[in-house]
Amino acid sequence: MPDAGALFPLRLEIDRKVYRRKGLPPLEILRGFCLVLNRVETLCLIGPSGVGKTTILRILMGLDRDFEGRLHPVPHRLSVGPVFQEPRLLPWRTVEENIRLALPRRERHRPIGDLLADLKLTEWRRRYPGELSGGLARRVALARALVINPALLVLDEPFISLDEHAAGDLRATVFDLVSRHQMSVLMVTHNVREALALADRLVLLESRPAEVIAEIKISTPRNLRTDTWIEETLAKLAADYPQTISSGQALLHR
Template sequence: MNDTQHAGAAAPLKVEIAEKTFRSAEDVIIAALRGLSFEVRQGEFACLLGPSGCGKTTTLRILLGLDREFSGSYQLPEGGSSRIAAVFQEPVLLPWRTVEQNVRLALSRDARDMDLDGLFDILGLSAMRSLYPSELSLGLARRAALARAFATEPAVLLLDEPFASLDERTADRLRRLLMTVWSARPTTALMVTHNLREALLLADRVIVLSSRPAHVLGIFEVEMARQARDTKALDDLVSDFRTRFP
């Protein structure tokens, strides 16, 4: 049994998943999540951090309504367009549409002509608006995916390891671009990652998950302005984190 609720604009994203199981190819019942409980405050950027295969992406699939076979409930905040936007590991752009067309297709019909100049400028896509996905690097394609998500002015933004498989230089540039556009268009955001430094760079709070079946081991508050999170500061945060979560 599961239950989805929509709350008022000031309410947090709340997750209370009693259990999520699936049947393996060997016909064995495996528990992916059990007793998973956390919330993301309104306008907060939070990261779900945990080992690979612990159930992070499963949690996002439940929040997106893609998996309804679980026991428990979750509550989504409403606000802005009352939409949920998602950014995945793959950009999932339509190959026969330009960058700008891909972004505008995510908008409602009455918003298709909205001014996107500022958004494209922040993400460094102004000169790429007429290009097709095949003409983009993976890094640029992921910028386009971010533009598509933010253009809808979502109430909730969910991100599933959006910088995986990129070289570190490109990934770091995209992380900082994400923070720039999120700061300009703040929304409640939850990002899945297994990269500790990435979580500490981006998040207001890091929600630390156990191995499968996932439950919350604890919350790590990042009480430092993002502009102050340089290499030395991140080293210190990593040290503090590992002291608490060895």
């Protein structure tokens, strides 16, 4: 298991991130953005579509190096567990193979039965992704990120397009594992209720180039965040940040 202490505090500074597109003016998407992630912390990025949330995650995953700024320390293999908006499974490998392939070659044969059981994938282990429903495919994608036991789990809208019951179920499973294994989580979501239920900190992003309009620390322990508490906090936030939060809420009532 990677030494989590070596990764945190993880500091991401993006002085400037510009998308250069052929035949179009360059698009400056982030300027003077700074994010510090602490050990065993769940941080939720909230903001309207196109504000640059996924760009931030891509930089953290090491997929985008074309930006002005720095990431310190640079995460090494196995310290970041990525979950994309789409499951992105290898359709030509079985569920179990998809999960195992995230591991380094030497560790690929170690038992993963517990993880499969936790994510209710045991009976699906020999199936191909083409046989899975959307919700199951998401479970596999989550298992693939969790199997490397990352210090930081990066989630890009991982519960989107699931029905509320399935999403709630999966959320509980994942966050149970996260707290059991003492992982930090960076999650992008449109769902403010979801963020309020899970996050230790919320970062609200707005406008272009994006800026952080608020950072909200939530000290209420997760098990005391009742539905009533969530609704009250949501109402308060919506009053304080009408643009960001109302767009988030509107999405919820699709």
